[in-house]
Amino acid sequence: MxxxxxxxxxxxxxxxxxxxxxxxxxxxxxxxxxxxxxxxxxxxxxxxxxxxxxxxxxxxxxxxxxxxxxxxxxxxxxxxxxxxxxxxxxxxxxxxxxxxxxxxxxxxxxxxxxxxxxxxxxxxxxxIAQVGERFIQDGSVILTHGNSRVVAAVFERAAKTKRFRVYVTESRPDGSGYSFAERLLSAGVSVTIILDSSVGFIMDQVDSVLVGAEGVAENGGIVNRIGSLQVALVASSYNKPVFVAVESYKFSRIYPLRQRDLPCSDKYKEPWHPLLPEVTVSKGIQFENPASDFTPPSLISLLFTDLGVLTPAAVSDELIRLYQ
CATH class of the missing domain: 1.20.120.420 (translation initiation factor eif-2b, domain 1)
Structure with missing residues (x-):
């Protein structure tokens, strides 16, 4: 047997x-x-x-x-x-x-x-905080989206010697922009929360955009919280630079050609109304709430990394070095 x-x-x-x-x-x-x-x-x-x-x-x-x-x-x-x-x-x-x-x-x-x-x-x-804070000028106005710890570190370091304002999106679906704004306020940063849908309205009042990233693709584009692509598109239409603060260990050998090529295709399955408890939704209505999106390298100005300041085009070379 x-x-x-x-x-x-x-x-x-x-x-x-x-x-x-x-x-x-x-x-x-x-x-x-x-x-x-x-x-x-x-x-x-x-x-x-x-x-x-x-x-x-x-x-x-x-x-x-x-x-x-x-x-x-x-x-x-x-x-x-x-x-x-x-x-x-x-x-x-x-x-x-x-x-x-x-x-x-x-x-x-x-x-x-x-x-x-x-x-x-x-x-x-x-x-990254040391690298990124040099790009924050005294009196500048910056827009951010999401709840990135490395972005917070950049702002906190800059706040020690400079005065500036930050617009923080609500960052739906989980509303994490609120906790991010609280963190900035405790560091002495002047902060204003805006609706995700207000980005187009606010963009002409800001000097630059600074976001984090969940991952960096081989072509220098970034995977980040849903809504990052829209923020970058609006910034591009206003000729405002989009900076990304991200660790080099997030450089990935992925090469998405469209949004649905992302390796994390999971979605929030339920409707999200954390700030609108009185809203009710009929059972027949379906929801599609993707967690992340992909922002192509053409919409990104510079990446602030622990390897230094990089252009999106330099990411592929750094990936080769990292994997040698």
Whole structure:
């Protein structure tokens, strides 16, 4: 009698337990305040440390399983950035494995590179703030959309030495613009919340647009919160520059040609009226609320990154370097 079904069932159970432990550790890092990419890097580094695999190939398989488990828990707005950062982590860490014949020495080196990668992700926000704040002039007016932590860091750093105003969109469907505005206000920034649909009305009053990104495509375009494309289109029609503050670990080897080519095609399934509780909707009405959209590179002026200030055209070259 073959024991193959039993063996397969055992392996699936072990894999399930492993993935569950990875997800629990990842969620603990998030609850502790870590951003998605540093949290993922921490978990993957911990997998290397605790792994009982005895070969590089086995360790690689385990790391890929852990990365897949992390991606399964990713919210719609973080999928692209997490996919890019985990792929970069695996590429950066594992490519050193051919340099050592001794497995233990190789494993020690992998842990070092994992810790280094994590440190880079954690330091990237401060580097971008240093780069981006130089483009905020005293007395300027800036429009932003979404709730990007790296954009907030740019504004907070600039607010220490300059006075400027920021228009913040509500950022539907979750209304995260309100929490973003509160954060800016606490940093001493003059802030005004506007409807997402007021962007065209406000654009002639602003000097520039600054947004974050969930991911950067190979051609230099960005995947970001739904509505970013509209903001960039309006800014372009008014000849206002569109700046993007984004970490290099969000550079991804995707090349969407249309909106539906995005790797995160999930949508908010329910109607969103968080500020209009009195609104009722008939059952026969359908909803389509995409979480993200793609802004092509032609609408983006510059990207503020931890690698420096880049044009959209320079992203493909940086991706080649990152994956070498």
């Amino acid at each position: 073959s024991n193959e079904p039993f063996q397969n069932g055992y392996e699936q159970n072990v894999s399930s337990v492993f993935q569950k432990s990875v997800i629990e550790l990842f969620e603990r890092h998030l609850k502790a305040g870590s951003a998605y990419a540093p949290a993922a890097a921490s978990v993957l580094t911990e997998v290397i440390k605790s792994s009982e695999e005895e070969t590089i190939m086995g360790l690689e398989v385990q790391l890929k399983q852990a990365a897949d488990a992390i991606l399964k828990t990713a919210p719609m707005t973080a999928f692209v950035s997490l996919k890019a950062s985990t792929e970069l982590f695996l590429r950066f860490v594992i490519r050193t494995s051919l340099e050592f014949s001794d497995f233990e020495e190789c494993k020690r080196r992998l842990i070092e590179r994992g810790e280094y990668f994590k440190g880079r992700t954690e330091a990237s926000r401060d580097k």
